[in-house]
Amino acid sequence: MDQRRRILITGASGNVGAGVLRELARQEPDAELIGVCRRPxxxxxxxxAVQWCPVDLSAPDAAARLTAAMRDVDVVVHLALAVQPVDDEDYLYRANVVGTQAVLTAMAATGVHHLVYASSLGIYAPSGSTTPVPETWSTTGQATSTYSRHKVIVEGLLDEFERTHPDAIVARFRPTVVVQRHAAFEIRALYLGPLIPRAVLEVLRRRKLPVLPLPDGLALQFVHADDVGDAVVRLIRRRARGSFNIAADPLHVAALAGLVGARPVRVDPGWMRSAVVALHRLRxxxxxxxxxxxxxxxxxxxTAKARDDLGWQPVRTSTDAARELIEGLANGATGTSPALGATDGAPTDTTTPVERVHDATLLAWCAMAxxxxxRRRRPGLLYGSVxxxxxxxxxxAALDRVRERRRDPVAVLAPLAVGAAVLTSARGGWPSAATAAALGVLGIAERRRNDAHGMGEAQR
Structure with missing residues (x-):
């Protein structure tokens, strides 16, 4: 029987952490667990069953606090990852790169020589093919991605740690998109944003979406958080070294569209990326x-190496894992930790009644247009009232933009869009629908800007 282990887990309250904790409870029920996160x-x-130690890995005192927490620890599982705010590269660097260096410094100071690190699919360079790549594939990452660049830097830190500590056992697992029901909060914040109506997500859950545009040649793999947790426990128990890909089966365009019952519409990848760039800039x-x-x-x-060396294989297929995520998105699922959306009773909706009226009437305007x-008919009383x-x-809000002297795209384009939408509404037809839709896009962009600003104020 394995001896009682003392395991420190950074990022234990997050998405991957939940899967690791569940598997440790199942396979290592006697282990002493120390959870490190910013908000326990x-x-x-x-x-x-977790002893919680609040540490902000981006803080100057992170190494000292981690050193105190690592006394008598047998293994460190480093899962901590900051992904928000997505446009604050300085903070992300401090949390993810400098924070990892703090973990390694604390390990060296306390004599802990066993590390299991959550790397990523993002470590790999593009392949230009759907042929699966092994762990020996180029690890230059994606130059356009802050997340990927930081993962590449961190793996370099691990290389240096292994060179200077030859007796250290360092395992790196590289998962693809890790999902579960309670990952909905994180996935929505990172990919969708808060303004996608619940009704749209319910359409996805019920598999009623008619068509879905997807980049031609796209192939995605998912993996359930519990399957990742099982891989981590195996890495700990076998004291494995090196890198391991962790993923379920790949889903190509038709299968991805089939997740939501849609017919795939294959789109040129370059065109779709340009659309993403534009829509992100507009928020x-x-x-x-x-x-x-x-x-x-x-x-x-x-994933042959993980299967052969660890005896690991995913219990859930990519389709199973993705469907569970979609269910969570449609239901607005959250976990019981702040990292997974728990608010401890704090209000999550700061939208004012006037803003709700604006959003509802804008949606009605777009739908009616x-x-x-x-039908080129003059607008009726109901349309005019909306x-x-x-x-x-x-x-x-328009007066606020003037007082603040804003010069961002929304502030500049909004008056023009409003004027065009009102003028074309008098005649109807496709120009009216197009200008109303443009106004709707600007409305979504403004709401995302306000939500991001409100989140930043709340975190100060």
Whole structure:
């Protein structure tokens, strides 16, 4: 029987951490677990057996705090990862790169010589093919992605640690997109943003989406958090060294569209990336060009090494894991830790009544303009009332933009879009539908800007 282990887990309250904790509870019930994260969970049975140590890895005192927490630890499982705010590269570097150096410094200071590190699919260079690549594939990453660049730097830190500590056991597992029901909060924030209506997500869950545009040649792999947790436990028990790809089966365009019952529409990858760039700059979508590149340009991974050396294989297919995520997205699922969306009763919606009226009337305006597109009729009383209500509700925000002297794309284009939408509404037809849709895109961009600003204020 294995001796009682003392295991320190950074990022234990997150998505991957949940899977690791569940598998440790199942396979290593006697292990002493020390959880390190910025905001320790305050409830949830998953976290009750964990001794929590609050540490902000981006802080100057991270190494000292980790050193105190690592006394008598047998193995460190380093899962901690900051992905928000996506456009704050300085903070992400401090949390992910400098934070990892703090972990290694604390290990050296306390004599801990066993590390299991959560690397990523993003470490790999594009392959230009759907042929699965092994762990020996080029690890130059995706130059356009902050996340990928930082992962490449961190693996370099691990290389140096192994050179200077030849007796150290260092394992790196490289998972693809890790999902589960409670990953919905993280995935939505990173890829979708808060403005995708629940009704749309319900359509995805019920597999009623008619068509889905996807980059031609796309292939994605998913892996369930519990399957990742099983791989981590195997790495610990076998004291394995080296790198291991962790993923389930690949899904190509038709299978990806089939997840939501859609017919795939194959789109030129370059054109779709340009659309993502534009929509992200307008704050319509959350996904950055870098995250888009990691998702669409990274190679399919060969998991033969993990199967042969660890005896690991995923219990859930990519389809099973993705469907569970979609269910979570449609239901607004959150976990019981702050990292997975728990708020401990704090309000999550700071939208004012006036803003709600503006959003509702803007949606109605777009829908009515689209419905009237084929019929060139003068607007009726209901249509006119919706437009008037939207203009009135939007006036305070417009005045704020003027007072703040904003010169961002939304502030510059909004007055022009409003004027064009009002003028074309008088005649109807497709121009009216197009200008209303453009106004809707700007409305989404403004709401995303406000939400991001509110989140930043809340975190100060």
């Amino acid at each position: 969970p305050t409830h949830g049975t998953l976290y009750q 319509v979508v959350a996904v950055t060009p870098g995250w888009y590149d990691v998702a669409t340009r990274s190679p399919v991974m060969d 689209a419905a009237r597109a084929r 437009v008037a209500a939207n203009l009135l509700a939007g006036t305070p």
